[in-house]
Amino acid sequence: MLLEVRDLHVEFRTRDGVAKAVNGVTYSVDEGETLAVLGESGSGKSVTAQAVMGILDMPPGRITGGEILFRGKDLLKFKEDERRKVRGAEMAMIFQDALSSLNPVLSVGDQLGEMFTVHRGMSRKDARAKAIELMDRVRIPAAGDRVRDYPHQFSGGMRQRIMIAMALALEPALIIADEPTTALDVTVQAQVMDLLAELQRELDMGLILITHDLGVVADVADRIAVMYAGRIVESAPVHDIYKAPAHPYTKGLLESIPRLDQKGKELYAIKGLPPNLMRIPPGCAFNPRCPMAQDVCRTDVPPLFEVDEDRRSACFFWRETLDAGSGEGASAAGEPDA
C-alpha cells in the first residue's frame, strides 16, 4: 500500500474553544489508484490532506492521534528535514487556487526550475530546460516562449496546468489534488481533469482527489470516501456508491443535485446545516439532519460497518439505507436503470 492514513485526529485550538476538524479518519491509496475524498466545506477533507503533506499550520493545528504510513513508514515520526525530502519528491500537492499558490514575482520557469535546483542540485540552465519540458508535457502551447512569463499572464486553466507541472516535476508516487478544478469554467475543467487523469495513468501515480463535486468524482475516481464532520461516513468503489449509497448523508447528497438528464420537481434537500466543529452532536454527527435517525444514533457513535469486502458505512441502518436506495425511485433521484 502506498499511503495509509490510520485513525487520524486533528484539532485546532482557537479563542472560542477546540475545533475537532478530523476525528479518526482512515483511508488508503495504492499506486495507480484514484481515491476521491468527497465532503462539504468544514468536513475535514483538506485538513486531512494537509496533515498527510505535512503542511498543516501548527499551532493552531495539532495532530492528536493516528498514523500516516507512507510505504509502511509513519510520517508523523519523521523529523522536519526528513519530511522535507518526502514532500515534493515522493508526494506533491495541487491546490485549488493557482493564482494565489504561485509566486507572483517569479516567472513560471523559475518556479518550476526551483524544484530541480533545490531537490536535484541541477544548474539553472538545466533546470530551465526541464521546466520547458514539463510545460510541454502539460500542453502549454509555445512553452519555450512562455517560460519567462509571470503567473498573471496566464489564464486560469493554464495556471492550473502549471500547478500540475510543478507537482509532477519530480515524478512523485502520490499526488494530492485539493479541488483542482473548482475555480475553473466547465469547458476548461474538463480539459484539466482529462490531463490530470491521463498523466496519472501514464506515471502510475496514486491520486487523492479532494472535491465537493459529485460529478467530477464520477468521471475519474476508482474509489470514494465521503467525509462528514471530520469522519469518513462511507467508503466504496465508485460504481457502488452511485448505484446505491449505504449512508443517508451520501444518499441525501446524491439526491440533492439537479441532474441534466432528470428535470425534477422539488429538489430533495438535506435539512439543517453542517455541525459546528466545536460542538459536534453526540452519537452520529449526522443525526440531527438524518431522516432515519433513531435513539441509538443520538447516543452511540456508529463504527465503520463492513457492508461488503471493499465497502464501509458508518451508519447503524446501512442495510435499510441500501434497500431504500434501490427500492423507491419514485420520490427522488434513484437511478435511471435504462
Add this chain to the structure above:
Amino acid sequence: MPEAILEVSGLVKHYPLTRGILFKKQIGAVKAVDGVDFHLGRGETLGIVGESGCGKSTVAKMLVNLEKPTAGTIKYYGEDITRLTGKALKAVRRNIQMVFQDPYTSLNPRMTVGDIIGEPYEIHPEVAPKGERRRRVQDLLDVVGLNPEYINRYPHQFSGGQRQRIGIARGLALRPEIIVADEPVSALDVSVQAQVINLMDRLQGEFDLSYVFIAHDLSIVRHISDRVGVMYLGRIVETGKDAEIYDHPTHPYTQALLSAVPVPDPEAREHRERIILTGDVPSPANIPSGCRFRTRCWKAQERCTLEVPLLAVPAEFRLTEGPAAHDSACHFAEEKQVVPPEEPPDDHGGGVK
C-alpha cells in the same frame, strides 16, 4: 407565450480602454455585452448560462440599472427604462430587484439583519409606513425560512445558506415583479444549494415573480428555468425552451458545454460523448471576426470568419417542427444529443450520434 414583462433588444455594454493621462485617447473597448436580445414573460424563469467573462453578470447589472448600457433598450411593460431618470426611474427600480452571488460580501457586516432587509423601505417609504416596517421585516424572515426573532442579529452570526436567505428577503422587501438572481447558489455547499433553490421555486409561486436566473451551473439552471439562453463572449448564441436547449442543442458551443458537465453517474460516462474544447475564451477586448466562437469550434470554416451568424432558427430546421427548431447563431447548426435521454429517443432525432 405569457405577456412579456421585460424586453431587451440590442443591449450593448462596452468599457473603453484608454491610453494617456492628460490627453485620454480611446484605443479600444472591452466588449462585455455585445448585442443581447431576450424577453421575459410574466411568472416565467429565464436562465442565462455561460462561462466567466461571457457578460452574464453585466447583463444583470444593466437590468437593475447598476450599469448604463452603451446602446440598446430594456423595455419594462413597453417603456424603455434605460432613458428614465428621477422619479420614474425610481418607481421602475422598485419592481426589479436583485439577489447577489456572494452572501458574504453583499451584506453589510455592521448592519443588523433587520436594518439590511428594511433598508429598501428607507428609499421607497411609500411601500411601508415607518411603524409597520419591523413587522414586515419579521414577516419576510419567516417567508424565507428564518426565525423572525433573529431580526437583531448580524450577518456573521449566520451560515452561508442563511445569509443567502437574507439576501433573498431583501430582494423581496419591495414586492417586486422581477428578481434578477446573479449566481445565487454558487457560493453555497451542495446540501444547502438545494434548500435555496427550493425556496426560490416556492417564492415564485407565492409572490408571482418572474426570474432572470444567471448561473454557470447548467444542471441548476435547467432545474429552475422555463427558457434558457446560452451566452458566449457577450452574445446569446442559442436560446429556447429548456428541453430544446438541453436535449436538442444545435449550437456547437452549447453542445460542448453540455458534454463537459460532470454527470454524477459513472455509468453515464460510458454512454456519452465528450467534446473537449481546445484553448480558452478569447479576450472580450479582441473579439474574433465573424462568429466569435470560431477559434474554438471544430466545425469552423471560411464562412465563419467572414459572416456573423444571426441568432435565428437555422435554415435547415426552419421548415421542420420539433425541438430542434429554435434560435441558434451558427452557420452549420445541426442537432446533436449530448446528454443521455431519459426515455428512449423519439423519432424526430436527426441527430448525429
